[in-house]
Amino acid sequence: MRIGAHIFYNGKYKKGTVYIEKNRIIDFIENDVTPEITIAEGFINAHTHIGDSFIDEVPRQGIMELVGPGGFKQRMLESANDKRIIDGMKKSINIMKKENVRAFFDFRESGIRGLKLIKSIKTGKIRAMVLSRPSGIYYDENELDYLLENSEGIGMSSISDYDFNFLLKISRRTKDKGKIFSIHGSERVREDIDKIMELRPDFLIHLHRATDEDLDVVANNKIPVVITPRSSLFFGININFKRFLERGIVIALGTDNAMIATPSIRVEMSFAYYLGMDPIDVIKASTIAMDRFINNRNELYFFKSKPGEIVKNPYLAPVKKLNIENGIL
Template sequence: MEKAIDEILLSGTILLGEDFEPFEGYLSLRKGVVAEVGSEKIDSDLEGIICPALVNGHVHLGDSVLKDPPYLPLEELVGPGGLKHRILERASRRDQVEGMKRSLSYMARSGTCAFADFREGGIEGVDMLLEAMEGSGMIGRIFGRPDPGSVRVHQRCWGVGISSTRDHPRSLVEEMVEKARSEGKRVALHAGEAGRGDIEDALSLSPDLLVHLTRAEERDLKMVAEAGVPVVVCPRSNLVTGVGLPDVRRMLQMGMVVGLGTDNVMLNSPDLFSEMEFLSKALLHNDRQVFMICTLNGARILGADDEAGAISPGKRCRIMVIDRRSDKMWGVRDPLASVVRRAAPSDVLAVY
């Protein structure tokens, strides 16, 4: 096969299509588009396990200035006036931007191509994240929060990101949601994290996305499923804060679109390989479903499935290549299971 100009040739095991069926062969990538997939032997630019890049459905990158805080109850850690907010108030703008840059760099190098950030700090907070994102090449969806006394988020936000409805006067939350809707923005809320009492309130606002649902009961999950609202779960974060673990298996049985997030950088690194391993081993025991949650589902939730989420001929796609000959991956028999349960950021050879 003759290589064209501006073409990248990859060979090995391709996790192909929306079912991620392993396919032995090669892939031609031209200007970000999967131009060709074939089974013949070729001289390639890189060989390995060729996968869709990962999507982090919920992260707080602004927390990158604070690492490994003491174990505290959720409210004391991240609630209004909690440790996180006190640290951020004292942190310099320079340090906050630098922390976000470093987290973004880590995410990009470790195979994450897209993320949704719940950004505090009002207009200035979003400006800091936009500065940190310059040149990252990542797909970023920012859910911002208004400045005090305002209900409008930054014009470049994809949506408004609201903590629990219990943290704000109901009238203020309704105004924020109404303003976001009038500007064509999405609405996302934390719900059911510390308790189930805010789930019905959150649903009454017709959100585009809910995060956590760790304390949701069967009746709550049924309401969410019937409303057709996607959910992003963050199990490692929930484990650290002691709020329980989401019933992801039941969510999927009910037909929900579920994504995966790493949540606060201060609690866990934005490492989706660790998140996938935990989700698979502790909650699902279904590697294909876990990989779908972390790729295709995440891309759909963020409106980015036209350029991420699955590898298909003719589609623009973000791709990562995993080294199956590394000390950690040597001896792989099931490429999909090994990517989900065993691979680490150090095994990522390249991201295209």
Template sequence: MSDRRTIEGTILRGKEFEATEGRVIVADGQIAGIEEEPVESDDIVVPAFVNAHTHIGDSIAKEAGEGLDLDELVAPPDGLKHRLLREASHEETVAAMERSLSFMEGSGTAACIGFREGGVEGVRAMAEAVEGLDIESVTLGREEIEAMEAADGFGASGARDGEFGRERTATREAGKLFGIHAGERDPDDINGALDLDPDFLVHMVHPERIHLERVADRDVPIVVCPRSNLVTGVGTPDIAELAEHTTVALGTDNVMLNSPSMFREMEFAAKLSEVSARYVLKMATHHGAEIADLNCGVIEEDRDARLFVLDGDSDNLTGYQNPVRAVVRRAGIDDVREVVLETPD
């Protein structure tokens, strides 16, 4: 017998988040249908987030490194985060990552793309941390080809740290995802990153016109992490300019610097940039899902049933006039009534 349930409210439907009053029909882990009709509910039904760039291993070092610059904080191999990761036990690292993943799950995140330090052992630790949770981790190994083979792909630190040609070739041959940091502190590593023909770039705070033209020509998606960029003092990305050239997704970056809250990241991105709230919600949902080839991030038939429900009558949200703007610029974890993270068997 089919496992069938309904979820009522104002549904942010499809890739344009058309506000539709009615019911979402969930059956066997998928969205089986959407019924458009009046309902007695103030709830807002939202596609679950995809956090497109994280470093979950940093969960052992939250708010460490006050006053340090970017290199002192995270540069391999001797930045603070790498030293703390080496000093932490396997059990400590896994437990800390599990807590961050649980927080993300409870705040409506269906999946995250994580750059995971520590080679093969780091990838295995992530698998252990996510076991038993409903959030999906798209884990990109680092430091060695063997880590990529054990993971969902490879996450490169940046073209100034190495050539990564062997790693890129091996990742392509394995049919897996390859991402690389670029343009975080200056434009000098962007061409080198693009030469690797990556599946996506992370940061791109300092692109020049030639870089944007290359990105557009190759249709390379970009993941921005504006709160992290502000904290590390490298500037903030021009999201509107990037969006004119390619698909832009949203990530929260290092857990040591920022909570992995997509609500906080969306609000900051929306108020920082000139893009619409609707575009920011795309960045936080189906743009990230498309990078990782996930069947979520959109409420429409035949998608995985991965969504969350906001209490539209909460003290924070009651009286909202525009549901998309309310979700992006105002909502928070305290407004979450229910998180549904299901996939077909």
């Protein structure tokens, strides 16, 4: 088969003629052909909190009251038994499996307990990129080392929630261990971008309240930003995608708290599209944006559709899987 294709693979978007034999890509020529199909890596959900999946209904409250330290979510997590939390997480993981998600980045609250809960679940082919979080507000190197040894890194809430020296120690220890450090930034209020940069984050979450100058700093440091349109809109925040994209900031898509938005990356993609994001940018954000952190790219998905059709219809499934010859793309 020879056909024009949009291809999202190995951190790059390309357009051209693809040659397929027996479900294997054997050649590709980049050109200005008008593509008829889309070939993409499995989806990545770049930001989840699936620990709260068991919470069926949430009160209409602000960010601090609902998900801040000591807020509704923390109280619910502390009062729930392990089985209830695990059952909720399994349901969320199954949703992602059905959508051909190959990996998700889960911000794991509740310290060692929270880490052990997600590690008790067999996720199969979907990779759980677990970013742990210390349970308290005082530096405990023994706890931190356990978290780092048993997860992909650390995911903190924000610089507004902690003493900065506490965060700095965590960041330095995480970097010393060669693990990922990520943090929410300027979600509820504008936060000091210089302090955030001092933590050397591998990627950031939200940046709703960041100024244009703040975003320039993020762009200059080539740090990806994860956005979560449905969860943000729940809190009355509409995301201006253009501010990120016009600066060349890599945007990734996530679903955030499962108690607010189901962990369906396909629904999130559709939502981002209807809020004004270009279809190609939507698919970039949900497939290749986080490739620098993940290397499981052995399978590609063949959609008999263009990007616009895929993002408009979250139920439009790929027609088959493809393998690829080394070095073709």
